[in-house]
Every structure is written in C-alpha cells, then in structure tokens.
Amino acid sequence: MRKIIGTVVVLIVIITIGFLWFLESPATAFNDKKTYFTLSDNSLSSQQITQSLKQQQIIKYGWPFQFVLKELHIAKHIKPGKYEVNKDASLLSIIRMLKNNRQASINLVITKLRVKEDLAKLIAKNFSTDSVQVMQFLNSNDSLKEYHVDTATIFTIILPDTYTFYWNTSIRKIFNKLYIADSLFWTKNNRLQKTKEIGLTPTEVYILASIVEEESNIDDERGKIASVYLNRLHQNMALQACPTIKYAMKDFALTRIYEKYLLTPSPYNTYRNKGLPPGPICTPSTKCIDIVLNAPKTNYLYFVAKSDFSGYSHFSSNFAEHNAYAKQYQQALDAAMAKKQKMKGE
Known part of the structure; x- marks a missing residue:
C-alpha cells in the first residue's frame, strides 16, 4: 500500500511539475515579434476569455489556459482593454x-x-468606441459646452501632436486630455498676450492659422500670408481665401478655383462672407499658429502664386499690381494645362 501511495505521490509531483513547466513554456500562436489583442467586455467567463484569445490567434492551447483562469478565479479580475503580447510568451x-x-x-x-x-x-x-459614437459626440453642443466650443469650433481645442491613452478610454476622457493640452499651449510663450495684440481671440487665431496652413507649405511665406489676412480683417475686407472654397465644396483635391466656385453657398465661403469662417478648415500645426501670432507688420492686402510654380507668392498692397501678377499666373497655368492636355493626346 505504501508503495502504491508513494508511486501516486510521485506521479502527482511529476504531473504537477510537468504542468507548471508547460504553463511557463512558449504558447503563442502568432509569428510576429509581438501582437495585440482586445477584450471588450467587463464580465467575460473563463471560457469566453479563452475563446476570444484563440479566435484572435494569441494562444495555441485553450484548455490549460481556461483551467487556470477558472480554478484561480481570475476571470472576474480581468478588465476590458488592449493588451500587448510578445512572441513565445507563456x-x-x-x-x-x-x-x-x-x-x-x-x-x-x-x-x-x-x-x-x-x-x-x-x-x-485606435479605441474601443466606434465612429458613430464619436460623431454623435462631435455633433452635440451639449457634449461640447464644457470645453467652451460648439460643433463648428470643436477643432480649435485639438492640437496636432501625439497623445497617450488606453484602448478603452472614453470619448469624454479623450477630449478632456486634448482640452487640457490646448489650454496649456495658450498659456506658454506669451501667446495670450500676442493674441490680444493682433486683436483676435485664441479661437480666431486658430481659425486663421487653419487657412494659412492650407494656403502654403512654405513657412517663410506663411507669415506674410497671415499678415495679408490680418490686414484684410482689420479693414473689414473679405478674406477671399481659396482654401475656404475647397472646404465649402468638400473637395480638397481641387487644383484650380474657377469663378463659378466662388458662388458656392456656404458660411465658409470667404468670397461671399466677410470675416473669418465659423470654424477652422483643418487642424493647423502649432508652428503655424505661432507664425500667425508673430506675423510681420506689412501693408499687403493681396497675394498670388508666382508663375514659375515655385510655391512662392507675389505680395501686393494695391489691386492693380496684384491684378498684373494674377494675369501672369493665369497665363502660365493655362499654358501648363494646355501642354498637359497635348501630352495626353499624344
């Protein structure tokens, strides 16, 4: 009897050691160096968690994983979220x-x-929420009022940057963090004082920066472009900014703004409406916002792209000079398009 008991004990020890060794051995089912999986529910059973990881091809072996979760009552402690697993994890x-x-x-x-x-x-x-829920939030003034914005100006609290969250972060917590980052941005580098000096609010600076951002990719041009728009605003002139036409038409691939496009009925059409549009037309870089805040003082009221298509512009303080430059550009553009059509025909 003692021999039998001894043998059973030895077998149990061997099986236990073997099982523990098995649990500590590589058990992943993917080949990449690492991968991610998600758990979307807060009350999954051991079986459901195991099935989820098998379906997402995270683990090779289901039954030992489920056994440990169940016997150690671990499932109830597991939170929904996104998890990272290295290849060959046990x-x-x-x-x-x-x-x-x-x-x-x-x-x-x-x-x-x-x-x-x-x-x-x-x-x-990037998150557990879906785009429909996000759009409902973005289109609700009740949701946005705590950030002192509305459905038109919501982008003015969003600064291009990298923000760290967790997969199951709620929409409200996401925007809380964006709002705090935006608030801190305006308190630095004397930005609020500079905003007052140019006669605008932070929201208006952001909107203007969004137009400047879309007008040019060349930083040393953007300051002069900003000065043109500031001068036009202060003289109660329509901005006549072509990027606002693209936004009004929701056609961001437009390469040429024709006369008929200027009639587009939209509050964002700055040819038909004086002042700034009701909201930004993009999320400008913080660099572009600072360019607007530090725009040089000029007497420019007009600008048009140079006919060499260099990306630079001619700036003018009177319409006659501007009109002459505009004709040069239109002629060059017509010639370029005619050449392109001819090449297609060949």
Whole structure:
C-alpha cells in the first residue's frame, strides 16, 4: 500500500511539475515579434476569455489556459482593454498580465485633419468606441459646452501632436486630455498676450492659422500670408481665401478655383462672407499658429502664386499690381494645362 501511495505521490509531483513547466513554456500562436489583442467586455467567463484569445490567434492551447483562469478565479479580475503580447510568451505570463491589468498604451497621433469624420475614423481606429459614437459626440453642443466650443469650433481645442491613452478610454476622457493640452499651449510663450495684440481671440487665431496652413507649405511665406489676412480683417475686407472654397465644396483635391466656385453657398465661403469662417478648415500645426501670432507688420492686402510654380507668392498692397501678377499666373497655368492636355493626346 505504501508503495502504491508513494508511486501516486510521485506521479502527482511529476504531473504537477510537468504542468507548471508547460504553463511557463512558449504558447503563442502568432509569428510576429509581438501582437495585440482586445477584450471588450467587463464580465467575460473563463471560457469566453479563452475563446476570444484563440479566435484572435494569441494562444495555441485553450484548455490549460481556461483551467487556470477558472480554478484561480481570475476571470472576474480581468478588465476590458488592449493588451500587448510578445512572441513565445507563456500562458502564465499572459494570465499574470491580464490579472494585473497591464494594458498596452495607445498613441493617438493627430496630424492635419479637415473634417469631423476624419477625427471620428481616427478615434474609432485606435479605441474601443466606434465612429458613430464619436460623431454623435462631435455633433452635440451639449457634449461640447464644457470645453467652451460648439460643433463648428470643436477643432480649435485639438492640437496636432501625439497623445497617450488606453484602448478603452472614453470619448469624454479623450477630449478632456486634448482640452487640457490646448489650454496649456495658450498659456506658454506669451501667446495670450500676442493674441490680444493682433486683436483676435485664441479661437480666431486658430481659425486663421487653419487657412494659412492650407494656403502654403512654405513657412517663410506663411507669415506674410497671415499678415495679408490680418490686414484684410482689420479693414473689414473679405478674406477671399481659396482654401475656404475647397472646404465649402468638400473637395480638397481641387487644383484650380474657377469663378463659378466662388458662388458656392456656404458660411465658409470667404468670397461671399466677410470675416473669418465659423470654424477652422483643418487642424493647423502649432508652428503655424505661432507664425500667425508673430506675423510681420506689412501693408499687403493681396497675394498670388508666382508663375514659375515655385510655391512662392507675389505680395501686393494695391489691386492693380496684384491684378498684373494674377494675369501672369493665369497665363502660365493655362499654358501648363494646355501642354498637359497635348501630352495626353499624344
């Protein structure tokens, strides 16, 4: 009897050691150096969690993973979120990660956005929420009032940058962080004082910067462009900014603004409406915002692209001079388009 008991004990020890060794051995089902998986529910059972990881091709072996989760009552401690797993991770290391809620951080990289749908898609791509929920939030003045913006000016609290979150961060918490970052931005480098000096509010500076951002990619041109628009604003002249026509038409691929486009009925059409549009036409870089705040003092009221297509512009203080430069550019553009059509025909 003692021999039998001894043998059973030895077998149990061997099986236990073998099982522990198995749990600590590589058990991932993917080939990349690392990958991610998500758990979207807060009350999943051990079986559901195991099935989810199998379906996402994270683990090779389901039953031992489920057994440990169930026997150690770990499932109830697991939070929804996005988790990072390295290749050859063991089942136990994955279980420890889930139990300790070691979620992977998410980098939300905001660059130039033009419409709310772009932002909604970006958030939906990186977080647990979907684009429909984001659009509902962005289109609700009740949701936005705590940030002192409305559905037209919501972009004015969004600065292009990289922000760190977790996958299950709520929409409101995302915007809380964006709002705090924006508020801090305006308190630095004497920006609020500079805003007053040019006779605008931070919101208006942001809107103007969005137009300047779309007008040119050349930084040493942007300051003079900003000065033109500031002069026109202060003289109660229509801005007549071509990028606002593209925005009004929601056609950002336009390369030429024809006369008929200037009749587009929209509050964003700065040919038909004086002053700034009701909201920004993109999310300008912080560099462009600072360019507007530090725009040189000039007497320029007009500018038009140079006929050499260098990306630079001619700046003028009177319409006659501007008109002469504009004709040069139109002639060069017509010639370039005619040449292009001829090459297509050949």
